[in-house]
Amino acid sequence: MNTHLKLAFLRIVKPLVRILHRKGVAVGELNQMFKQIYVEVSEEALLATGERPTTSRIAIATGLTRKEVAQLRLIGADGGHVPTPSYNRGARVMTGWLHDTEFLNAVGQPANLPLQGEKGSFAALVSRYSGDMPYRAMFQEMERVGAVQLDACGQAQLMGAGYIPHADEAEKLSILGTDVAALIQTIDHNVLTQERSQLYFQRKVCYDNLPEAALPAFKQMVGQEGMDLLIKFNAWLATQDGGSHPPADGVGRMRAGVGIYYFEEAVAEQPEERIEDSP
Incomplete structure (x- = not known):
């Protein structure tokens, strides 16, 4: 090696x-x-x-x-490590909630939804984007991982723009298996690929001499603007998804996406250079 x-x-x-x-x-x-x-x-x-x-x-x-x-x-x-069925279904429900106009409010944001009803309800959302899973079971699963809660009126309220299983370690470890593998596969592809036009997008920005006081503002910026960008990508991909929007043409079944993550770590102090006295 x-x-x-x-x-x-x-x-x-x-x-x-x-x-x-x-x-x-x-x-x-x-x-x-x-x-x-x-x-x-x-x-x-x-x-x-x-x-x-x-x-x-x-x-x-x-x-x-x-x-x-x-x-x-x-x-x-x-x-291999693949997301569990509950993660797949929950992510699809959240995707529909974020982009499907039937489940958005007047300003284009995810609406608080009544639990039952043929249209514009949480039950209708689950039926459209999660197949035959009962809406109550889906609500309980999404509530368990902190993705949804009941508001004061008893309606389903979306708690974030990404399906992140805050309370479930097994789900987090499942995501570890898929997300780290996807990044390594992208890097491996770029190592092997000679044709510049065939390279996968792979970029990061990093500074190694930042004061700790700068991190909260940067972390907040990444959270907001990174999520805005992911929602934009998500909205476009949702229109191409064969499950909810069968394409008019095209063959095959491909998996593609973009990941954004924040990182921080302490930089080890470098020892000061010793200046020896001249003999």
């Missing part, structure tokens, strides 16, 4: 190991997971080139023994 790749890997893995350590996951269990992933990736790579993914070929590529590879292939993949 070259130095640049090693340093990048260590920076990626350290915060993940911090989470695993906090959850009591031992090194042996993590090592087993890495072996499983190496076998899966090696098999996928062989299939992509039209070669037979034999146990021997995978053993050579991964450095594992044939016995280990055979056992790991029997275990099989777990399907």
